[in-house]
Amino acid sequence: MSNSAVLKNGLTLALIAAVCSGLVAVTYALTRDKIEDNRKAYLEQKLKPALSGVFFEGDVTESVVTLAAPHGLPGNDDAMIYRVYASGEPVAALFIVTARNGYSGPIRLLLGVDMNGTVTGLRILEHRETPGLGDKIDEDKSDWVQQFPGRSLGDPAIDGWQIRNDGGEFDQLTGATVTPRAVINAVRDTLIYFAENKEQVFAMQEDKAQ
Ligand SMILES: Cc1cc2nc3c(=O)[nH]c(=O)nc-3n(C[C@H](O)[C@H](O)[C@H](O)COP(=O)(O)O)c2cc1C
Numbered sequence: 001m002s003n004s005a006v007l008k009n010g011l012t013l014a015l016i017a018a019v020c021s022g023l024v025a026v027t028y029a030l031t032r033d034k035i036e037d038n039r040k041a042y043l044e045q046k047l048k049p050a051l052s053g054v055f056f057e058g059d060v061t062e063s064v065v066t067l068a069a070p071h072g073l074p075g076n077d078d079a080m081i082y083r084v085y086a087s088g089e090p091v092a093a094l095f096i097v098t099a100r101n102g103y104s105g106p107i108r109l110l111l112g113v114d115m116n117g118t119v120t121g122l123r124i125l126e127h128r129e130t131p132g133l134g135d136k137i138d139e140d141k142s143d144w145v146q147q148f149p150g151r152s153l154g155d156p157a158i159d160g161w162q163i164r165n166d167g168g169e170f171d172q173l174t175g176a177t178v179t180p181r182a183v184i185n186a187v188r189d190t191l192i193y194f195a196e197n198k199e200q201v202f203a204m205q206e207d208k209a210q
Pocket of ligand 1: 103104129130131133134135175176177178179180
């Protein structure tokens with residue numbers, strides 16, 4: 001092949017590559033906002049069930065803080081706190097924390113707490129517990145998580161934050177005591193953190209927009 005033919009082929013390839021990159025960039029620009037809107041809508045849908053009975057304004061996803069471990073909340077993973085407001089005043093906080101000692105590993109959970117320290121909802125976001133045993137913590141599998149809304153550090157008193165088998169006030173799961181112990185401990189410790197750090201929770205600098 002002559003030098004000029006090589007040059008021509010090279011230029012043609014470079015042009016094709018440039019056009020393709022341009023197309024990718026334009027597609028990305030056109031879909032970015034839509035993807036972000038969808039991501040937010042999905043997250044809102046996931047978070048809202050943990051805010052039962054709370055009147056709030058704006059998007060739940062608006063004011064989030066990510067805390068790297070060690071952060072004083074349960075778990076060695078990042079913890080997240082969504083601050084929830086009405087008329088500019090804090091009305092609740094949503095915590096995403098990790099219960100470390102599940103039967104099959106960490107359990108990621110979402111806990112809503114109002115300003116009185118009362119649980120407004122509990123959802124299990126991720127777990128690897130055994131189907132038919134520990135997986136009943138999942139609200140699709142049983143109503144086990146429904147015993148938490150309305151509870152607070154005073155209700156029951158601190159000794160009551162255990163399964164009935166251990167002398168506490170919460171139901172265990174048939175054939176599975178490890179899983180519920182892990183979740184109850186994480187809920188209790190999150191409530192303790194909120195009681196001790198309420199002002200800081202709402203004063204923390206929120207994450208920068210991505
Ligand atoms: C294959 C297998 C899977 C299990 N999965 C779970 C589980 O997901 N969650 C759990 O709490 N216990 C699970 N268990 C049972 C625990 O070992 C059970 O909580 C324990 O035997 C009873 O604990 P206790 O002595 O506190 O009553 C599993 C046991 C086996 C053999």
